[in-house]
Structures are given as C-alpha cells and as structure tokens.
Amino acid sequence: MLFKIAWKNVWRSRGRSLVVIGSIIVGVWALLFGTGFMNGFMVGYMANIIDHDISNIQIHNPEFKKDYDVKYWIKDGKKKAEAMREWEGVRGATTRIIVSGMISSPKKASGVQIRGIDLENESKVTSLDSIINEGTYFEGIKRNPIIIGSKLAENLSVKLRSKVVLTFNDGHGNITAGAFRIVGIVKSSSIAISETYAFVRQEDLTKLIDLGDVVHEIAILTEPQIEEATIVAQYHKMFNNDLAESWREIAPELAVMDEMYGSMLYVLMGIILTALIFGIVNTMLMAVLERFRELGMLMAVGMNKVRVYLMILVETVFLGIVGAPLGLLVGWLTIYYYRINGVDLSNYSEGLESFGYASILYPYVDTNVYFIVTIGVIITTVIAALYPAWKAVKLKPVEALHKL
Amino acid sequence: MSVIKAKNITKVYTETAVPVYALNGVTLNVEEGEFTAIVGPSGCGKTTLLNILGGLDNPTEGSVEVANTDITGMKDNKLIDFRLNNIGFVFQAYNLIPVLTNLENVEFIMLLQKRDKKERQERAMDLLDQMGIADKANQRPSELSGGQQQRVAVARALASKPKFILADEPTANLDSKATSQLLDMMAQMNKEENATFVFATHDQRVIDKARRVVTLVDGKVESDVTR
Numbered sequence: 001m002l003f004k005i006a007w008k009n010v011w012r013s014r015g016r017s018l019v020v021i022g023s024i025i026v027g028v029w030a031l032l033f034g035t036g037f038m039n040g041f042m043v044g045y046m047a048n049i050i051d052h053d054i055s056n057i058q059i060h061n062p063e064f065k066k067d068y069d070v071k072y073w074i075k076d077g078k079k080k081a082e083a084m085r086e087w088e089g090v091r092g093a094t095t096r097i098i099v100s101g102m103i104s105s106p107k108k109a110s111g112v113q114i115r116g117i118d119l120e121n122e123s124k125v126t127s128l129d130s131i132i133n134e135g136t137y138f139e140g141i142k143r144n145p146i147i148i149g150s151k152l153a154e155n156l157s158v159k160l161r162s163k164v165v166l167t168f169n170d171g172h173g174n175i176t177a178g179a180f181r182i183v184g185i186v187k188s189s190s191i192a193i194s195e196t197y198a199f200v201r202q203e204d205l206t207k208l209i210d211l212g213d214v215v216h217e218i219a220i221l222t223e224p225q226i227e228e229a230t231i232v233a234q235y236h237k238m239f240n241n242d243l244a245e246s247w248r249e250i251a252p253e254l255a256v257m258d259e260m261y262g263s264m265l266y267v268l269m270g271i272i273l274t275a276l277i278f279g280i281v282n283t284m285l286m287a288v289l290e291r292f293r294e295l296g297m298l299m300a301v302g303m304n305k306v307r308v309y310l311m312i313l314v315e316t317v318f319l320g321i322v323g324a325p326l327g328l329l330v331g332w333l334t335i336y337y338y339r340i341n342g343v344d345l346s347n348y349s350e351g352l353e354s355f356g357y358a359s360i361l362y363p364y365v366d367t368n369v370y371f372i373v374t375i376g377v378i379i380t381t382v383i384a385a386l387y388p389a390w391k392a393v394k395l396k397p398v399e400a401l402h403k404l
Numbered sequence: 405m406s407v408i409k410a411k412n413i414t415k416v417y418t419e420t421a422v423p424v425y426a427l428n429g430v431t432l433n434v435e436e437g438e439f440t441a442i443v444g445p446s447g448c449g450k451t452t453l454l455n456i457l458g459g460l461d462n463p464t465e466g467s468v469e470v471a472n473t474d475i476t477g478m479k480d481n482k483l484i485d486f487r488l489n490n491i492g493f494v495f496q497a498y499n500l501i502p503v504l505t506n507l508e509n510v511e512f513i514m515l516l517q518k519r520d521k522k523e524r525q526e527r528a529m530d531l532l533d534q535m536g537i538a539d540k541a542n543q544r545p546s547e548l549s550g551g552q553q554q555r556v557a558v559a560r561a562l563a564s565k566p567k568f569i570l571a572d573e574p575t576a577n578l579d580s581k582a583t584s585q586l587l588d589m590m591a592q593m594n595k596e597e598n599a600t601f602v603f604a605t606h607d608q609r610v611i612d613k614a615r616r617v618v619t620l621v622d623g624k625v626e627s628d629v630t631r
Contacts, residue, residue: 008504297493300493302517
C-alpha cells in the first residue's frame with residue numbers, strides 16, 4: 001500500500017508532476033540527442049579520415065617516415081600486401097608509392113604529396129573512386145592521368161583535362177618531372193585529400209622514380225569488429241623489419257578526440273542531471289511542505305520515520321520511472337530518424353568542411369549509453385529525494401497537526 | 405484497570421518573554437471503558453493534555469503511563485510504534501488520506517501493524533458498517549460529508565484495537581445532526597467494543613453524552629465529575 005499511496009500522491013498535483021516528468025523527458029532526450037550529435041560529428045570525422053585517407057593500419061619502412069625519402073621502400077611490399085589480403089579480419093590492403101614534390105599548372109604551383117596507387121585495391125581500401133566529384137576514376141585518358149582534390153584544383157586554377165606537371169626527386173636524387181592530365185577531381189572534407197594529395201597510377205610513378213617495382217606504404221582496411229592491434233601484432237610477428245602502425249599511432253590527435261568525446265557524455269550527463277536534481281528537489285519539497293499536516297497525522301497514528309522516508313523516496317523515484325523511459329523512447333526515435341535521414345548542416349558546410357567535418361551528420365548512440373542514462377536518472381531521482389524525505393521525517397507530529 | 409495514569413503533569417512554554425503554564429500539576433487516571441470529556445474554555449490546556457496523553461508531546465514535568473508503560477521520555481521511533489498499537493486518534497479536521505478510499509484509510513493503520521490482508525479488509529469493512537457508511541467504502545473521503553468523514557476517522561482509530569481513543573474537538577466542524585449521529589456511534593462502540601474514549605471539547609452535546617467530565621481551568625483540574 002506504501003507504493004500505492006506513493007503512486008497516487010504523484011498524481012495528486014497532476015500539473016506539477018507532469019512538469020517534472022516533462023523536464024525529465026526533455027533532459028533525457030537532450031542527453032541522448034546531444035551525445036548522438038557529438039558522436040555523429042566524431043564518427044563522421046573519424047570515418048572520413050580513416051576510411052578515405054589513413055586507413056586502419058599503415059606499414060612503412062621504419063626510416064621512411066623520418067623525411068619521406070623515396071629510397072626507403074618496403075621490401076617485398078607488394079607480396080606482403082597480397083598475403084595480407086587473405087588474413088582474417090582484413091578487408092583490403094593496397095600499396096602506394098609516395099613522393100613529395102611540386103605540382104604546377106600554367107598559372108600556379110603548389111607543394112604536393114604524389115601517391116602512386118594500385119587502382120583496384122585503392123578503391124577497395126579508401127573508396128577513392130566513390131568521392132570523384134568531376135571526371136572519372138582513371139578512365140578516358142590513356143597517358144599519365146592524375147586525380148587531384150577540388151581545393152588543389154581551385155588553387156592551381158585547373159579543371160578536368162587540364163595539364164599539370166609533377167616535379168620531384170627520383171630514386172637517385174635527380175630532379176625529374178612528368179606531365180599529367182587531370183582525369184578526375186575528388187571532393188572530400190578531408191583537408192589532406194582536398195588540398196595536398198595527387199593520385200597517379202602506380203606504374204606511371206614507378207617509371208619516373210626509377211627504383212624498380214617498389215612501394216612505400218601498405219594501407220590496410222580491417223573488419224569493423226577487429227582490433228587493429230591484433231593485426232599489427234600479427235604483422236610484426238611475421239615481418240619484424242617494417243613499421244606497422246594503427247590509426248591511433250598515425251593520428252594520435254584522433255585517438256585523443258575519440259577519448260575526449262567519450263568523456264563528453266559524462267560531462268553532458270553531469271550538467272543535465274544536476275539541473276534535473278534542482279527541479280525535482282523543488283517539486284518534492286513543495287509536495288512535502290503542502291502535506292505537512294497529513295505527514296504529521298501519519299506519524300501520529302503510527303507510521304514510523306523509515307516508512308515516511310521511503311514513501312517520499314518512492315514518490316520521487318516514480319517521477320523518474322515515468323519520465324526516463326519516455327525520454328529514452330523520444331531520444332531513441334529522434335536518433336533513429338536522423339540516423340537514417342541525417343541532420344542537414346549544409347548551411348554551415350563551408351565552415352565545417354574547412355575543419356574536416358561532413359555537412360550531413362548522422363547521430364549515433366551506443367546501446368550502453370541508454371543504460372548509463374537510465375541508471376543516471378534513477379540515481380538522480382534518489383539523490384533529489386533525500387532532502388525532501390529528510391525534511392518530512394524531521395517534522396514533529398504535534399506541530400504539523402496544528403499547522404493550517 | 406487504569407489505561408492512563410498521568411501524574412502531576414506540567415507543561416511550560418518558555419519561548420515567550422514570560423513562561424506560560426499550559427498545564428500545571430494535572431493528575432488524571434482514565435479507566436478502561438470510560439467515556440470521558442475534558443472540558444474548559446479556550447486556552448485552558450485541553451489539547452496540550454491530550455497531546456501529552458497521546459505521546460505526541462512531552463510534559464515539562466510529571467509522567468504518563470499508558471497500559472502500565474511509562475511513555476514520557478520514550479525515543480521517537482519507539483513512541484511511534486507504541487502509539488500505533490495502543491492509542492487511537494480522532495482529529496478535528498478528520499485528517500484522512502485523500503488519495504485512498506475510505507476502506508483503505510481504515511485498513512491502512514492495520515497495514516502498519518502488519519496484519520494480514522483478509523483480516524484487514526474484514527475488520528475495516530465491519531467497522532465502516534458499524535459506523536453506518538459501508539456503502540461509501542470505495543469512495544474517496546472528499547466525496548463524503550464532514551460527518552461521514554469523521555465516522556471514517558473514528559473507524560480508523562478503532563481499527564488498530566487501541567487501549568483508548570483520543571478525540572480532539574471531533575465535532576467542531578460538524579452540524580448538530582452529524583454531531584448527534586457521530587456521538588451515538590461512538591457511544592455504541594464504547595458499549596459494544598468496550599472502547600475507551602477521551603475527548604477534548606467545549607461542545608455541550610459531547611459533554612452531555614460523557615459519563616465523566618474533567619474540567620480544566622488555567623492548566624489545572626478544577627472539577628472531575630462522574631455521572
């Protein structure tokens with residue numbers, strides 16, 4: 001009957017309880033959507049960089065990354081990549097020749113990282129072919145085709161089929177140059193792809209650097225459920241002379257962001273739930289104060305303090321029990337809708353893209369967040385109940401009974 | 405057998421500049437089955453005495469024994485349990501739980517006593533029947549008249565099978581017809597269940613029904629008449 005009284009007491013002041021329940025619903029919804037929104041930013045940003053640029057794992061000659069000297073290639077790189085394509089947990093492996101140089105148009109010149117790519121495997125690993133905005137993926141131009149980013153094309157004032165010249169040091173330290181014709185322009189929110197990379201066919205670059213059939217980088221795409229560290233360890237076990245690194249080591253700033261966004265959930269939860277505590281305390285305190293006489297009567301006729309305390313506690317928890325699932329449902333529905341349709345931020349796309357963010361955002365919330373939020377709300381209501389319940393048990397029946 | 409033995413009760417309020425003696429050396433014994441009215445003008449100490457007899461307030465001096473147990477100075481939680489099992493209360497403003505039905509209001513006190521559901525429901529229904537409001541069992545207190553609500557309150561006070569019932573101005577908010585009906589029912593319960601009633605009142609109709617009338621003036625017993 002204690003639960004029955006508590007439940008009925010919740011609905012005694014229907015409007016007031018609904019306001020608190022509404023604030024719990026809005027709080028939980030805001031928490032979920034805020035987390036989903038931040039996750040969407042983060043997942044979109046990381047997916048963009050990992051999927052289209054750095055991949056899950058990269059392999060280099062240990063000396064290569066010191067100053068990107070072309071003479072430090074991976075021994076038997078192509079054979080190793082081929083072997084890795086058969087490994088469990090590896091979705092794709094592609095090889096690249098990487099050379100730093102200059103790209104010049106008739107009007108302007110710019111520094112560039114030239115990437116000699118394996119067309120078939122590159123598209124499997126980085127889906128480069130999927131982000132072609134203009135032109136084709138190396139089709140239609142037979143001799144020396146090149147793909148560059150949209151920003152670089154704008155900087156060089158070139159367009160499709162324009163001619164550009166790549167200048168760089170070959171494998172013997174001699175300056176060499178090659179004329180290329182633009183076959184495609186890629187558009188990406190990744191600054192590296194958009195501004196600093198130039199993609200050419202591997203065989204075209206092989207001829208120009210004159211080092212034979214060598215590669216400087218193997219990029220690996222892993223299955224989503226696979227920990228990169230497992231593949232890295234397996235690689236080191238088999239080929240201990242190379243440097244294999246996961247994206248966390250290649251781009252530590254991404255790893256830091258990943259962790260930071262993870263802890264943002266708790267910060268957001270702390271802020272929202274603290275605000276909720278004050279709202280609930282206020283309501284419950286009012287509920288206790290206006291029932292002072294009734295509580296006094298209950299204690300006079302024999303309801304002990306533990307029961308009175310529990311009754312107020314249960315009443316408060318009921319508010320959370322009604323509000324939290326509704327908030328979770330509304331939050332889940334919102335996330336579900338936008339997960340499919342995306343949040344269109346194209347009005348701010350220029351600014352977002354300059355920071356590497358996509359203009360369509362897909363909110364995403366892990367299942368465990370729903371549990372964390374539920375537990376958070378329950379703890380919040382219990383904390384919020386403590387003061388009003390204490391206030392209730394502190395009253396003296398003889399005084400409470402004579403209050404008007 | 406005395407159910408209440410109050411010895412030399414003094415209650416002094418010292419919050420004011422001059423100490424106020426609400427009760428000044430009151431000694432009172434109440435025997436089982438009595439129908440007693442404590443009367444006197446406003447401010448004579450009736451309610452204070454009732455609160456002290458019911459363990460809701462402590463005397464400044466003196467002692468109160470209820471069923472041979474000294475309740476003065478008893479710890480709060482122990483006193484609440486003691487009240488639950490030994491003392492019934494009827495308040496001027498009825499003080500029923502508005503969210504419960506009338507039946508549940510009567511049952512509630514037995515629930516606190518941890519009696520089983522069947523016994524609770526049977527006794528609650530029986531008491532409501534004796535009070536003439538069995539047909540209102542499943543209604544809320546707000547749907548009843550003042551007199552009917554006070555009858556529910558009396559049924560609630562009797563439900564726990566207390567040693568005695570303290571009623572503070574139980575008829576103050578009732579019209580003559582409701583007062584008369586309520587008093588008849590209380591008298592009937594006094595006779596049939598041997599329930600001991602102690603009223604604090606200045607209502608002449610209650611005084612006329614009482615078999616013993618204790619008159620307080622300025623915190624002292626002026627007269628104690630048994631009829």
